[in-house]
Amino acid sequence: xxxLTPHIGTQLVDLGSALLLLTCFAIVAQRRLSACVDLFxxxxxxxxxxxxxVAFLTGTPHIYFAAALTVLxxxxxxxxxxxxxxxxxxxTRELVMNINVPASLLICGVLVMVAFFITQPIMxxxxxxxxxxxxxALAIVLIGFFTMIARQKAVTQLIAFLVxxxxxxxxxxxxxxxxxxxxxxxxxxxxxxxxxxxxxxxNRLQDAFDSVDxxxxxxxxx
Amino acid sequence: xxVDYMTIAVSLLLLPPLMAGGLSLLxxxxxxxxxxxxxxxGTLIAAExxxxxxxLAQGSVTAFGExxxxxxxxxxxxxxxxxxxxxxxxxxxxxxxxxxxxGVIAPNRLNLFFFLFHMFILxxxxxxxxxxxxxxxxxxxxxxxxxxxxxxxxxxxxxxxxGWKYLILCSVGISxxxxxxxxxxxxxxxxxxxxxxxxxxxxxxxVAAQLDPHILxxxxxFLFVGYGTKVGLVPMHSWLPDAYTEAPAPVxxxxxxxxxxxxxxxxxxxxxxxxxxxxxxxxxxxLALFGLVSFALAAFFILLQHNYKRLxxxxxxxxxxxxxxxxxxxxxxxxxxxxxxxxxxxxAKSLAFFAAGNIHRRFKTVxxxxxxGLVTVLPWSALALxxxxxxxxxxxxxxxxxxxxQIITALGTSGLPGEWLQSGPRIPVIILLFCSxxxxxxxxxxxxxxxxxxxxxxxxxxxxxxxxxxxxxxxGAVLLGFCWVLPTPLRQLLDTASAMLVNR
Numbered sequence: 001x002x003x004l005t006p007h008i009g010t011q012l013v014d015l016g017s018a019l020l021l022l023t024c025f026a027i028v029a030q031r032r033l034s035a036c037v038d039l040f041x042x043x044x045x046x047x048x049x050x051x052x053x054v055a056f057l058t059g060t061p062h063i064y065f066a067a068a069l070t071v072l073x074x075x076x077x078x079x080x081x082x083x084x085x086x087x088x089x090x091x092t093r094e095l096v097m098n099i100n101v102p103a104s105l106l107i108c109g110v111l112v113m114v115a116f117f118i119t120q121p122i123m124x125x126x127x128x129x130x131x132x133x134x135x136x137a138l139a140i141v142l143i144g145f146f147t148m149i150a151r152q153k154a155v156t157q158l159i160a161f162l163v164x165x166x167x168x169x170x171x172x173x174x175x176x177x178x179x180x181x182x183x184x185x186x187x188x189x190x191x192x193x194x195x196x197x198x199x200x201x202x203n204r205l206q207d208a209f210d211s212v213d214x215x216x217x218x219x220x221x222x
Numbered sequence: 223x224x225v226d227y228m229t230i231a232v233s234l235l236l237l238p239p240l241m242a243g244g245l246s247l248l249x250x251x252x253x254x255x256x257x258x259x260x261x262x263x264g265t266l267i268a269a270e271x272x273x274x275x276x277x278l279a280q281g282s283v284t285a286f287g288e289x290x291x292x293x294x295x296x297x298x299x300x301x302x303x304x305x306x307x308x309x310x311x312x313x314x315x316x317x318x319x320x321x322x323x324x325g326v327i328a329p330n331r332l333n334l335f336f337f338l339f340h341m342f343i344l345x346x347x348x349x350x351x352x353x354x355x356x357x358x359x360x361x362x363x364x365x366x367x368x369x370x371x372x373x374x375x376x377x378x379x380x381x382x383x384x385g386w387k388y389l390i391l392c393s394v395g396i397s398x399x400x401x402x403x404x405x406x407x408x409x410x411x412x413x414x415x416x417x418x419x420x421x422x423x424x425x426x427x428x429v430a431a432q433l434d435p436h437i438l439x440x441x442x443x444f445l446f447v448g449y450g451t452k453v454g455l456v457p458m459h460s461w462l463p464d465a466y467t468e469a470p471a472p473v474x475x476x477x478x479x480x481x482x483x484x485x486x487x488x489x490x491x492x493x494x495x496x497x498x499x500x501x502x503x504x505x506x507x508x509l510a511l512f513g514l515v516s517f518a519l520a521a522f523f524i525l526l527q528h529n530y531k532r533l534x535x536x537x538x539x540x541x542x543x544x545x546x547x548x549x550x551x552x553x554x555x556x557x558x559x560x561x562x563x564x565x566x567x568x569x570a571k572s573l574a575f576f577a578a579g580n581i582h583r584r585f586k587t588v589x590x591x592x593x594x595g596l597v598t599v600l601p602w603s604a605l606a607l608x609x610x611x612x613x614x615x616x617x618x619x620x621x622x623x624x625x626x627x628q629i630i631t632a633l634g635t636s637g638l639p640g641e642w643l644q645s646g647p648r649i650p651v652i653i654l655l656f657c658s659x660x661x662x663x664x665x666x667x668x669x670x671x672x673x674x675x676x677x678x679x680x681x682x683x684x685x686x687x688x689x690x691x692x693x694x695x696x697x698g699a700v701l702l703g704f705c706w707v708l709p710t711p712l713r714q715l716l717d718t719a720s721a722m723l724v725n726r
Contacts, residue, residue: 118440121436122405122408122434122436122437122440125408125409125412125434125437134408138401141397141398141401145394145398148390148394154386157390161390161393161394161397164394164397165397168397168400168401168404171401171404172404172407175404175405175407175408176404176407176408176411179356179403179404179407179421180354180356180418180419180420180421181418182354182356182357182418183354183356183357183359183360183403183421186356186357186359186360186361187356187359187360187400189360190360190363190364190367193364193367194363194366194367194389194393197367197370197371197389198389198390201370201374201382201385201386201389204374204377204382205382205386208377208378208379208382209379209382214386
């Protein structure tokens with residue numbers, strides 16, 4: 001494919017990373033829980049596409065494998081589990097937010113700048129193809145971290161955790177063309193089990209507290 | 223010949239918990255579950271002894287084509303996993319059966335408990351022997367997953383809350399550590415090329431001096447914050463008191479004694495690599511600063527506690543802070559003191575939680591105010607609580623005194639590392655001594671009020687002898703003994719391990 005020069009390749013990888021970041025903002029702005037899950041699935045799909053693109057451009061076959069696992073675990077299995085959890089709950093919307101949507105978006109914008117600032121000194125060392133993605137990956141991790149603090153529903157916190165994990169995976173793919181296969185498999189396994197455990201937990205919290213609002217979790221105090 | 227022998231030994235380290243975990247799901251009788259558990263731990267310890275002998279003779283052991291790497295440092299951690307694991311297993315024999323007999327847990331949930339317990343041990347062993355930093359991360363995250371349900375095992379509202387908090391906080395913290403691992407890989411790829419062994423400790427140690435200092439600094443900050451959450455360093459500690467209070471006593475003992483130690487090990491491993499490229503003052507300053515803050519804050523929180531399990535939880539934060547100061551200050555004495563402190567703390571804290579478990583079962587409360595006259599109600603547990611309390615307050619005839627003295631000596635000789643912390647050794651030593659006095663007073667006053675006094679009328683008196691008392695007596699004896707005589711193999715091991723940690 002002669003039209004696919006390295007320059008266009010870099011642009012495409014940057015585009016993929018930017019789409020991931022964009023879905024991050026969409027998740028922060030979204031109040032409906034089921035829409036958050038859909039957005040997470042979409043983000044994972046973008047992640048898989050970016051990974052596949054990197055695999056194609058660099059000719060590293062094991063990233064294809066990781067991309068396929070992403071589709072299986074994060075686009076199909078985990079969203080389905082989350083949907084089922086939400087169906088059982090009596091809430092569909094994030095009603096009370098610690099920080100409202102406009103302020104959240106503003107803070108996320110600042111976080112993106114922070115991420116670029118932190119990674120600026122180490123970016124020149126990276127592969128040419130995926131240099132900018134490292135900053136975007138860190139931005140996604142930070143936004144996930146922030147969402148965890150800003151939102152109260154157990155499900156939203158879980159999605160925020162998964163978003164962080166997506167950011168990390170983008171970082172690993174972008175900065176290093178994927179981690180060693182054994183590590184990547186382990187990470188996928190951990191994420192899957194963590195999501196399942198958190199799903200079970202949400203059900204138990206619902207049974208015990210009649211709510212998945214984590215502010216109700218306040219029986220343990222000093 | 224030796225290679226084969228080591229492969230067998232390493233398999234005997236990893237297979238028993240795996241197989242015992244699988245078997246536990248099938249077995250229903252409680253006796254067999256305990257038997258499987260003891261056999262598994264026994265084999266694990268035998269394998270550890272064999273490996274440690276080779277490590278002392280050869281320096282390090284690799285197996286399965288460099289997937290497994292064990293040196294003196296990992297052997298020390300394995301020693302802690304084995305001994306505390308054995309103590310917990312013996313204690314569980316009386317503790318869990320009692321809980322089943324009292325109807326707190328359904329008999330058919332016992333095998334789930336054992337399955338998770340084995341997976342917990344397996345994950346910790348893998349984290350300790352893994353050569354790859356990535357595999358180590360995966361294993362440490364796996365410990366979080368295995369222990370969440372153990373912490374919430376009573377399924378009360380409070381335990382669910384503690385479990386959820388633990389799962390979320392530790393998973394998030396650990397995610398940050400994964401970013402650190404990615405950065406580490408990022409830096410080593412430039413030197414080693416695109417090879418899958420570029421995350422291996424053996425490889426990284428060889429090329430560490432050529433790695434880029436900027437990337438390594440950033441990587442270490444992420445790794446330290448991530449694994450520091452698991453250690454329970456202030457300000458990432460908020461999950462810890464809740465989890466320790468709600469977890470069943472043997473699980474709390476394992477969390478406090480072993481899991482924290484494994485997380486410290488992960489930090490030390492990365493530090494040994496980062497230190498070769500970056501000035502050791504950077505990592506040392508970070509460790510010592512967080513250690514000092516944790517130590518000081520936890521000491522004051524100890525004063526506020528009215529729940530004895532939370533008291534021990536804060537004392538864990540305090541002692542981990544102290545060990546971190548030891549490692550941060552570094553030098554031969556600091557590192558030796560830090561490692562020795564980890565060993566002693568593991569023993570003292572498991573002893574404390576065993577006593578707490580016995581008290582909780584008899585008095586049915588965790589409030590310090592409602593527990594009096596322990597010496598007539600539960601004489602053996604009272605003795606155990608007294609020994610654990612005095613040891614945790616670092617009083618002279620106990621081993622924690624020796625290690626705490628070493629750490630303070632190290633701090634007094636070299637002061638805090640790092641340019642921005644340099645103010646001479648005097649101020650940090652004074653802070654340290656003052657805070658340890660505060661902690662000493664806090665722990666001791668609470669424990670004496672529990673041990674002496676008139677017991678409440680509705681609590682039956684007298685303590686029946688059970689298997690669970692064996693580990694209590696042994697741990698007490700060890701804590702007393704280690705202050706005077708350190709067995710030669712253990713001393714050698716600690717010496718070699720701390721020599722490895724001394725920053726070049």
